[in-house]
Amino acid sequence: MTKPLPIIIDTDPGQDDAVAILLALASPEFEVLGITAVAGNVPLALTEINARKICELAGKPETKVFSGAVRPLLRDLVTAEYVHGRTGLDGPVLPEPTMPLQKQHAVDFIVETLMTREAGTITLCVLGPMTNIALALNREPRIASRINRIVAMGGGFFEGGNVTPAAEFNIYVDPHAARAVFDADIPITLIPLDCTHQALTSRVRVEKFRVMKNKCGPATAALLDFFERFDEQKYGTDGGPLHDPCVMTWLLKPELFQSRDVNVAIECESELTMGMTVVDWWKVTERKPNATVCRSIDADGFFDLLTERIARLP
Ligand code: RIB
Ligand code: CA
Numbered sequence: 001m002t003k004p005l006p007i008i009i010d011t012d013p014g015q016d017d018a019v020a021i022l023l024a025l026a027s028p029e030f031e032v033l034g035i036t037a038v039a040g041n042v043p044l045a046l047t048e049i050n051a052r053k054i055c056e057l058a059g060k061p062e063t064k065v066f067s068g069a070v071r072p073l074l075r076d077l078v079t080a081e082y083v084h085g086r087t088g089l090d091g092p093v094l095p096e097p098t099m100p101l102q103k104q105h106a107v108d109f110i111v112e113t114l115m116t117r118e119a120g121t122i123t124l125c126v127l128g129p130m131t132n133i134a135l136a137l138n139r140e141p142r143i144a145s146r147i148n149r150i151v152a153m154g155g156g157f158f159e160g161g162n163v164t165p166a167a168e169f170n171i172y173v174d175p176h177a178a179r180a181v182f183d184a185d186i187p188i189t190l191i192p193l194d195c196t197h198q199a200l201t202s203r204v205r206v207e208k209f210r211v212m213k214n215k216c217g218p219a220t221a222a223l224l225d226f227f228e229r230f231d232e233q234k235y236g237t238d239g240g241p242l243h244d245p246c247v248m249t250w251l252l253k254p255e256l257f258q259s260r261d262v263n264v265a266i267e268c269e270s271e272l273t274m275g276m277t278v279v280d281w282w283k284v285t286e287r288k289p290n291a292t293v294c295r296s297i298d299a300d301g302f303f304d305l306l307t308e309r310i311a312r313l314p
Contacts, residue, residue, distance in 0.1 A: 012040025012128030042088030052097035068106030091226030155277030156193035172275030
């Protein structure tokens, strides 16, 4: 077996973040160096607790969890309790965490890890607003050339937005951070709504988690039961898009995705289109490709992998 891939998960749990973290912790292909919480779906005080709840649910209380940015770089924080519930992890009843929160700030952890570990070996899995990543780049610009790759859930192009007609939530919350990341000449894989809206948590798929004999299966079903109700209503579909686990899946099985290397620019001027990912899919500009943008996913392959991995957990 090849050496596990060292990853840092930057996240704003959120039920879909939680399932992504479970997938990562269940997969021996990853060495999870740390989980860095950011304000997004719910305030930071909750996202850092939620990250620890999920690590304990997965039976991995030794995982290092760090608290990061409490608000976006410039804009006021916008949260999504209307989707994720007041706690951000509504659905299952999970005990308050007993594992410690690390004392080091998340941004310092990201910088220190990238500057001390071998260059080009660490992948950042970015599941929320990119504030921590932008702050780390600002703190130490040299990390840009030391990051192996950023794989991020965010944006949308032909699919449009989910928080405004033009913008997806992660990018909308902190467009200035996203612009700094896309302008930093770092290898990026972007998994936008065009892709994640094909990964729907249908009844049949959720039942496979519910009937598992472990704790994590039924807990995953309870997370998805709550999380999907908003999008089922909004889109009139059987199930809702399971966004964030697509990030880990791209690293585990990239063959499940179709993508193209194109330019992505972030709108930061107009309130009408604030946070829009302007994706030059048809290469009609001279703008240099700066991301591998995924446009489709094999949803059955995705859920087969996710089901097999969640079944491995306690
Ligand atoms: O737009 C979906 C994204 O915003 C997901 O990462 C979800 O967790 C929220 O952060
Ligand atoms: Ca998220």
